[in-house]
Amino acid sequence: MMRVWVGLALNLVPLLFAPGVRADVFDQLQWLSMKDSHFIVYFQEERDTPIARKILREAEKYYQRIGTTIGFTRYGDFWTWDNRARIFLFASKETFLTETGQPEWSTGYVNKDAVAIIGRMIVTYRQEENFFDGLLPHEIGHLILHEFIKDARIPSWFDEGIAQLYEAGKPEQAFRAMKPLVSRGQFIHFRDLMRWDVQQQQDPFNVTLFYAQSVTIVDFLIKRYGSDAFGRLCRNMRDGKSLEEALDKVYPNTVPTLSDLEQKWVSFMTGR
Numbered sequence: 001m002m003r004v005w006v007g008l009a010l011n012l013v014p015l016l017f018a019p020g021v022r023a024d025v026f027d028q029l030q031w032l033s034m035k036d037s038h039f040i041v042y043f044q045e046e047r048d049t050p051i052a053r054k055i056l057r058e059a060e061k062y063y064q065r066i067g068t069t070i071g072f073t074r075y076g077d078f079w080t081w082d083n084r085a086r087i088f089l090f091a092s093k094e095t096f097l098t099e100t101g102q103p104e105w106s107t108g109y110v111n112k113d114a115v116a117i118i119g120r121m122i123v124t125y126r127q128e129e130n131f132f133d134g135l136l137p138h139e140i141g142h143l144i145l146h147e148f149i150k151d152a153r154i155p156s157w158f159d160e161g162i163a164q165l166y167e168a169g170k171p172e173q174a175f176r177a178m179k180p181l182v183s184r185g186q187f188i189h190f191r192d193l194m195r196w197d198v199q200q201q202q203d204p205f206n207v208t209l210f211y212a213q214s215v216t217i218v219d220f221l222i223k224r225y226g227s228d229a230f231g232r233l234c235r236n237m238r239d240g241k242s243l244e245e246a247l248d249k250v251y252p253n254t255v256p257t258l259s260d261l262e263q264k265w266v267s268f269m270t271g272r
C-alpha cells in the first residue's frame with residue numbers, strides 16, 4: 001500500500017512539489033523531503049516547504065561553521081554522501097508528541113533539549129521561536145560531536161558547552177551571567193562538573209548554572225588556546241583518551257590537568 005503511494009507520488013513530483021522536494025516514506029510515515037550535502041530534511045506539509053528549505057540551508061551552514069571551528073572538517077568530510085543526517089519537522093507539537101511517543105523515536109530524548117536526537121537524527125516540530133538561532137545550532141553541535149567522538153567519552157558539560165557555542169548570543173550571555181558568580185565563588189568545581197548529570201538536577205538555578213558554566217569553559221579553551229588545539233583535544237578523545245588525558249597531551253604547558261584548567265578559567269572570569 002505504502003509502495004503504491006510512493007510510486008504514485010514520485011511520478012507526480014514535477015507537477016506537485018516545489019523544486020528539490022520529493023515524496024518520501026520513513027518509519028512508515030509519509031513525508032516530503034529535501035536534501036543537501038550533509039542533511040535530509042523531512043517535513044509533513046507543503047506549506048512548510050520554505051521552512052524546510054531554510055532548515056536545510058542553515059543546517060549546512062552550521063555544519064561548516066561548527067565543523068571548522070572545532071577542527072572536524074579540516075581532515076576530510078566524515079559524513080559521506082550516503083550518510084546524511086536526518087532532520088524531521090513534524091507539522092505540529094501534537095503530531096510530534098503522538099508520533100514520537102513510539103519507543104523507537106523516544107529513545108535518546110534529551111530532557112532540556114526541546115528536540116530528540118536518535119542516532120544521526122534530529123526530530124522537532126514546527127515552532128516559531130528560537131528555532132533557527134537556538135535549537136538548530138544546538139542540536140547540530142551535539143550531532144557533530146557525537147558523530148566524531150563516541151558518546152561514552154564525552155562528559156556532559158563538554159557536550160552541552162559545544163552545543164551552545166553557536167546559539168546566537170549564548171556564550172556572551174553566559175559570560176555576563178557567570179562572571180559575578182565566579183567572583184563570589186559560586187560555580188561548580190570542575191571535579192564535580194565531570195560527574196554532573198544535568199538530567200538528575202531538580203534545582204533550576206543549578207541547571208542554568210551548569211549550562212552557562214559549560215559554554216564559558218569551552219569558549220575559553222577555544223579563544224585562549226586556539227581552535228587548532230581544541231580540534232586536537234577532540235581528536236584525542238575520539239582516539240580513546242579521556243578528557244583529562246587529552247588535556248595533558250594537547251596543553252602540556254598551559255592546562256595539563258582539570259585543576260589547572262579550573263584555575264585559569266577562574267582567573268579569566270574574575271580578571272584576577
Ligand SMILES: [Zn+2]
Binds near residue numbers: 110113138
Ligand atoms: Zn543539549
